[in-house]
Amino acid sequence: xxxxxxxxxxxxxxxxxxxxxxxxxxxxxxxxxxxxxxxxxxxxxxxxxxxxxxxxxxxxxxxxxxxxxxxxxxxxxxxxxxxxxxxxxxxxxxxxxxxxxxxxxxxxxxxxxxxxxxxxxxxxxxxxxxxxxxxxxxxxxxxxxxxxxxxxxxxxxxxxxxxxxxxxxxxxxxxxxxx
Numbered sequence: 001x002x003x004x005x006x007x008x009x010x011x012x013x014x015x016x017x018x019x020x021x022x023x024x025x026x027x028x029x030x031x032x033x034x035x036x037x038x039x040x041x042x043x044x045x046x047x048x049x050x051x052x053x054x055x056x057x058x059x060x061x062x063x064x065x066x067x068x069x070x071x072x073x074x075x076x077x078x079x080x081x082x083x084x085x086x087x088x089x090x091x092x093x094x095x096x097x098x099x100x101x102x103x104x105x106x107x108x109x110x111x112x113x114x115x116x117x118x119x120x121x122x123x124x125x126x127x128x129x130x131x132x133x134x135x136x137x138x139x140x141x142x143x144x145x146x147x148x149x150x151x152x153x154x155x156x157x158x159x160x161x162x163x164x165x166x167x168x169x170x171x172x173x174x175x176x177x178x179x
Contacts, residue, residue: 001043005035006161009154012086012093029086033079033095036153041117042072048121048130051171061121068117074110092151115141129170136163 008028015025045068049061078084082097119141122134140159141152148155 001035001039002161002164005032006157008032008035009093009157016088025086026083029084029095030079033084033153034076036157037075037079037114038072040072041075041114042068044068044118045121048125048127051127052125054126057124057126060124064117064121067113071110071113071117074113089150090148092148093154094150095153127170129166133163133166133170136166 008031011021011024011028012032014021015023015028042065045061045064049058049065052058052061078097084095084097087094087096119134119138122130122137125131125134137156137160140163141156144152144155144159
């Protein structure tokens with residue numbers, strides 16, 4: 001799914017450089033942001049809970065599905081109402097909403113739920129290597145937030161794509177930790 005998301009961001013980049021891809025840019029932006037803003041907070045708790053064998057941890061991870069779904073549904077609204085406009089800024093893509101979210105509290109609540117559902121599950125998992133993957137993603141987010149404030153989704157996804165090789169190792173090569 002992540003590779004598919006990154007293909008759509010590639011189409012966005014192509015839409016800036018080549019006129020034949022410009023018509024696909026709006027569609028690709030919508031799909032990219034649905035993945036980045038809506039699918040991941042809903043899917044990550046589900047995916048990590050499905051790998052978990054420890055009953056207590058699995059229960060906590062399952063409880064994160066609800067805020068994940070709320071964040072996911074909440075993110076779809078501005079994507080379709082506001083129509084995010086991708087722009088290249090400092091060699092990254094900034095996905096600005098064409099109209100501002102009316103209350104900063106809503107945005108802060110969404111960001112908190114998003115981080116709760118996309119990062120915390122990695123630290124709760126007993127799966128060997130998952131904490132390292134979570135730490136790598138947290139560091140990627142911090143770097144994106146500090147150095148690339150205008151393009152955090154694009155830049156964090158770039159870092160995550162590099163770290164995604166860790167997922168293969170976690171699932172295929174690492175045995176479960178015994179709790």
